[in-house]
Amino acid sequence: MRASLISFIFFITIFSVKAQDQNEPNYDETKVPKYTLPKALKTQAGKQVTNKNQWEKTRRPEILRLFEDNIYGQLPKDYDSIRYTLSNENAKAMNGKAHLKEVLIEVFRLNKSVKINLVLFIPNNAPKPASAFLLINNRAKDQTDPTRIVKSDFWPTEEAIEAGYAMAAFHNADLAPDDPKLFMNGVLQLYPEQLSADNGMRAIGAWAWGASRVMDYFQQEPLIDKDKVAIAGHSRGGKASLWTAAQDQRFALCITNCSGSTGAKLARREFGERIRRINTSFPHWFNTNYKKFNDKESLLPVDQHMLIGLVAPRPVYATNATEDLWADPKGTFLALKNAEEVYNLYRLKSALGTQLPAPNSAVIQSPLGYHNRIGVHNMTGFDWANFIRFADHHFKKPGK
Numbered sequence: 001m002r003a004s005l006i007s008f009i010f011f012i013t014i015f016s017v018k019a020q021d022q023n024e025p026n027y028d029e030t031k032v033p034k035y036t037l038p039k040a041l042k043t044q045a046g047k048q049v050t051n052k053n054q055w056e057k058t059r060r061p062e063i064l065r066l067f068e069d070n071i072y073g074q075l076p077k078d079y080d081s082i083r084y085t086l087s088n089e090n091a092k093a094m095n096g097k098a099h100l101k102e103v104l105i106e107v108f109r110l111n112k113s114v115k116i117n118l119v120l121f122i123p124n125n126a127p128k129p130a131s132a133f134l135l136i137n138n139r140a141k142d143q144t145d146p147t148r149i150v151k152s153d154f155w156p157t158e159e160a161i162e163a164g165y166a167m168a169a170f171h172n173a174d175l176a177p178d179d180p181k182l183f184m185n186g187v188l189q190l191y192p193e194q195l196s197a198d199n200g201m202r203a204i205g206a207w208a209w210g211a212s213r214v215m216d217y218f219q220q221e222p223l224i225d226k227d228k229v230a231i232a233g234h235s236r237g238g239k240a241s242l243w244t245a246a247q248d249q250r251f252a253l254c255i256t257n258c259s260g261s262t263g264a265k266l267a268r269r270e271f272g273e274r275i276r277r278i279n280t281s282f283p284h285w286f287n288t289n290y291k292k293f294n295d296k297e298s299l300l301p302v303d304q305h306m307l308i309g310l311v312a313p314r315p316v317y318a319t320n321a322t323e324d325l326w327a328d329p330k331g332t333f334l335a336l337k338n339a340e341e342v343y344n345l346y347r348l349k350s351a352l353g354t355q356l357p358a359p360n361s362a363v364i365q366s367p368l369g370y371h372n373r374i375g376v377h378n379m380t381g382f383d384w385a386n387f388i389r390f391a392d393h394h395f396k397k398p399g400k
Contacts (some may be wrong), residue, residue, distance in 0.1 A: 071287065104117060114211055242308070322373070
């Protein structure tokens with residue numbers, strides 16, 4: 001009896017260890033499996049894409065649909081009406097350096113509405129209309145404090161204003177609370193049919209939808225250059241910023257900071273956070289179909305280099321941090337590298353090298369930008385300084 005009990009305990013222990021090992025992230029390059037990436041430039045009919053017209057008319061729509069159906073869900077385009085209300089204004093904010101506008105964006109559908117609270121600072125001492133950064137804020141609301149009592153490197157507005165950029169932000173919880181039990185209490189109340197669809201929109205899609213509604217506002221805001229708006233996000237916000245830029249071509253530039261799994265890093269490397277882990281920890285972020293690829297990355301019809309490719313020819317800047325192996329710096333760099341062929345269709349030559357750049361070394365003068373900051377998973381003043389340099393280059397800011 002004692003021997004049987006010991007054997008049973010041993011079996012349970014070994015099984016538990018194996019189960020735990022299967023869920024542990026891989027941080028060992030020698031354990032990265034051999035993988036073959038799906039071809040960005042080969043259509044589902046097997047035809048090679050050789051020019052931008054074939055890409056835009058055939059292959060790009062195919063890839064966009066594959067991401068919608070298998071990962072991020074549909075992004076509804078219809079709504080009954082949209083209303084903009086100026087809730088607060090200070091033309092002499094930041095000691096006269098900026099014009100503050102707090103705008104309530106209310107979107108109506110099916111006799112319901114969702115409210116997006118936009119904070120917008122516009123530089124007073126720069127040409128108008130101003131180029132702008134729009135941040136999907138996935139942290140506390142005080143990180144984008146309109147009073148500037150709280151200031152944070154996560155959204156260094158004073159520095160951006162000094163550089164001649166408008167800074168805008170909204171909080172992701174306005175569109176979908178970041179909670180598996182509450183995420184539907186936002187924009188999804190306007191689109192209840194999405195909740196029952198296996199390829200329906202979930203939280204990441206809701207945040208991207210919200211960014212597009214802010215872009216709707218920018219179309220009629222005379223102080224903002226609607227043709228020079230960069231969408232930015234960190235971590236889960238960085239996943240949403242990439243999906244936003246892929247869906248909404250009105251955004252002129254994309255910043256995806258430490259976005260990792262189902263953001264800017266390749267899934268097939270199986271390094272750091274994998275699909276099963278992200279679907280288990282955050283089941284409300286992606287559609288139901290994505291769960292089919294838990295532990296089956298190789299069966300996905302897409303990988304993240306193709307998502308980056310969807311943004312072409314518009315510039316993309318991706319980042320990592322040296323202590324954030326969870327988000328796979330090498331896998332992010334390789335995703336950018338494998339997106340180069342799409343940019344080549346537009347005769348845009350990437351300046352990325354063949355190897356991961358040295359820490360704190362930024363690739364700026366390139367349609368595909370990158371740096372791997374020394375430090376941890378975060379968005380800092382160092383990151384923003386390089387975002388501004390990247391935007392300066394691509395928006396061709398005078399004197400820069």
